[in-house]
Amino acid sequence: MTTFRRIAVVGGGAAGMLAALAVRAAGQHATLFERNKRLGIKILISGGGKCNITHNALPRPMEQGFIPPEARFLRYAFHTLTADSLLAMLHAEGVETFTRPNGRVFPVSGSADDVLSAFERMLRRADVEVRTNAHVQSVLVEDGVAVGVQLAGKAMPFDAVIVATGGISYRKVGTTGDGISWGEALGIPVVPLRPALAPIYFSPPPPAHWQGVALRDVRLTFTPTLQSLGIPNAKHFNQTWRDDLLLTHRGASGPAVLEISRAVALAQEAGATPTLIADVAPEQTHQDLLDTFLDRLQASPTSEIQTLVAGFVPQAVVESVMEQAGIESGRKLGAVRRQEREKLIATLKQWRVGTVGEVPIDRGEVTAGGIALRGVGPTTMRSQSVRNLYFAGEALDVAGRVGGYNLQAAFSTGWAAGQAAATNPEKEE
Numbered sequence: 001m002t003t004f005r006r007i008a009v010v011g012g013g014a015a016g017m018l019a020a021l022a023v024r025a026a027g028q029h030a031t032l033f034e035r036n037k038r039l040g041i042k043i044l045i046s047g048g049g050k051c052n053i054t055h056n057a058l059p060r061p062m063e064q065g066f067i068p069p070e071a072r073f074l075r076y077a078f079h080t081l082t083a084d085s086l087l088a089m090l091h092a093e094g095v096e097t098f099t100r101p102n103g104r105v106f107p108v109s110g111s112a113d114d115v116l117s118a119f120e121r122m123l124r125r126a127d128v129e130v131r132t133n134a135h136v137q138s139v140l141v142e143d144g145v146a147v148g149v150q151l152a153g154k155a156m157p158f159d160a161v162i163v164a165t166g167g168i169s170y171r172k173v174g175t176t177g178d179g180i181s182w183g184e185a186l187g188i189p190v191v192p193l194r195p196a197l198a199p200i201y202f203s204p205p206p207p208a209h210w211q212g213v214a215l216r217d218v219r220l221t222f223t224p225t226l227q228s229l230g231i232p233n234a235k236h237f238n239q240t241w242r243d244d245l246l247l248t249h250r251g252a253s254g255p256a257v258l259e260i261s262r263a264v265a266l267a268q269e270a271g272a273t274p275t276l277i278a279d280v281a282p283e284q285t286h287q288d289l290l291d292t293f294l295d296r297l298q299a300s301p302t303s304e305i306q307t308l309v310a311g312f313v314p315q316a317v318v319e320s321v322m323e324q325a326g327i328e329s330g331r332k333l334g335a336v337r338r339q340e341r342e343k344l345i346a347t348l349k350q351w352r353v354g355t356v357g358e359v360p361i362d363r364g365e366v367t368a369g370g371i372a373l374r375g376v377g378p379t380t381m382r383s384q385s386v387r388n389l390y391f392a393g394e395a396l397d398v399a400g401r402v403g404g405y406n407l408q409a410a411f412s413t414g415w416a417a418g419q420a421a422a423t424n425p426e427k428e429e
């Protein structure tokens with residue numbers, strides 16, 4: 001027979017809310033502590049306010065959003081709360097969803113607030129004790145056992161504590177990595193925190209007139225490669241990505257940049273000064289580009305070379321491409337030498353967009369690193385070294401791709417932690 005248990009859940013984001021719901025579903029008492037005045041602020045800002053809730057895929061493809069060690073760890077949690085079961089919970093609350101052709105699931109209303117409000121209703125109905133404006137100061141541990149939390153200088157006893165305080169990006173919204181620091185202080189292994197799904201700042205910054213310019217469908221990569229820098233498991237990380245590239249006042253952003261930012265940060269950490277490189281005509285081979293050039297040359301030998309380049313990149317960056325190719329503007333196609341033509345084609349396939357100055361961790365959609373997965377049971381999310389202590393969500397060392405993977409990981413690990421804390425605290429893994 002399970003005895004009645006009082007569980008503290010610290011952090012009212014996706015992971016914490018689902019943990020609290022799972023505790024209540026198992027018939028135990030849940031208190032959810034959130035330092036902000038409202039729960040789920042990251043849900044509100046997710047997907048540009050539209051909230052890419054999850055990825056519409058079976059549990060196994062869901063793991064494809066993560067590097068292999070993280071995917072292996074998450075497998076059980078993804079089975080415990082699948083994307084389908086998550087969506088069923090939302091549908092039952094009247095939140096209709098749709099799936100884009102790329103598998104990303106959004107609320108039909110286009111409003112993240114609708115998603116958050118649905119979870120708030122579920123928590124109220126489940127009788128979760130929600131305490132907002134409640135900044136937990138620490139987890140209380142006695143003789144290797146979590147016994148409660150410290151709030152406003154007061155010790156509050158609990159039978160178990162689930163830490164779901166998130167990562168350290170967007171610190172202004174309340175995610176300051178508290179749970180990761182608590183874990184570290186308790187001797188729980190922690191993987192260094194690194195940016196992921198972040199923009200990239202250039203040094204020197206890009207020309208002012210690049211700001212807001214978008215290059216559609218490029219293949220973005222960087223040099224030097226992680227392999228050449230001797231980074232362990234280099235092949236796990238996305239070092240090249242094909243999607244849109246947005247230029248900003250400080251550097252670059254957009255889906256292609258976000259996807260390779262974790263690897264770029266790793267290269268920087270290894271002492272490199274990476275350069276971002278874009279293939280602006282990923283669909284076309286060298287021969288295709290040569291054919292295009294020769295066709296244009298034949299049709300209009302007196303047209304200027306930059307008009308051809310402008311067919312591949314926005315006007316704002318034409319000059320930069322020409323500069324890299326070593327051809328001055330105004331040259332007629334007919335006057336471009338064979339060697340120059342080759343250099344131009346090579347530049348279109350490998351345009352040096354900018355030199356990386358910083359991958360700002362605070363601007364990342366997620367934080368890589370955190371509570372090390374080897375210190376946490378993959379079926380229970382329970383700490384291997386501190387009893388009755390659980391971790392869920394982005395506080396863990398998981399960071400998925402863009403596409404709803406990160407919220408689903410938070411929902412699923414939260415649910416797994418809540419279930420385990422409520423039903424089977426002593427289960428060995």
Ligand SMILES: Cc1cc2nc3c(=O)[nH]c(=O)nc-3n(C[C@H](O)[C@H](O)[C@H](O)COP(=O)(O)OP(=O)(O)OC[C@H]3O[C@@H](n4cnc5c(N)ncnc54)[C@H](O)[C@@H]3O)c2cc1C
Pocket residue numbers: 010011012013014015016033034035036039040041042043045046047048051052053054134135136137164165166167169170173174175176177178179364365366392393394395403404405406407408410
């Ligand atoms: C701009 C942006 C857009 C994103 N878009 C998407 C998207 O569309 N799809 C997707 O899948 N992912 C997206 N993500 C990532 C996703 O939002 C996060 O990975 C996910 O919300 C993490 O959930 P979590 O519950 O682990 O942590 P969080 O949502 O960060 O929740 C942690 C909570 O703990 C609270 N807290 C922290 N410390 C304490 C303390 N000491 N006491 C009490 N409370 C505390 C915080 O205030 C916070 O509310 C986006 C992230 C950002 C920043």
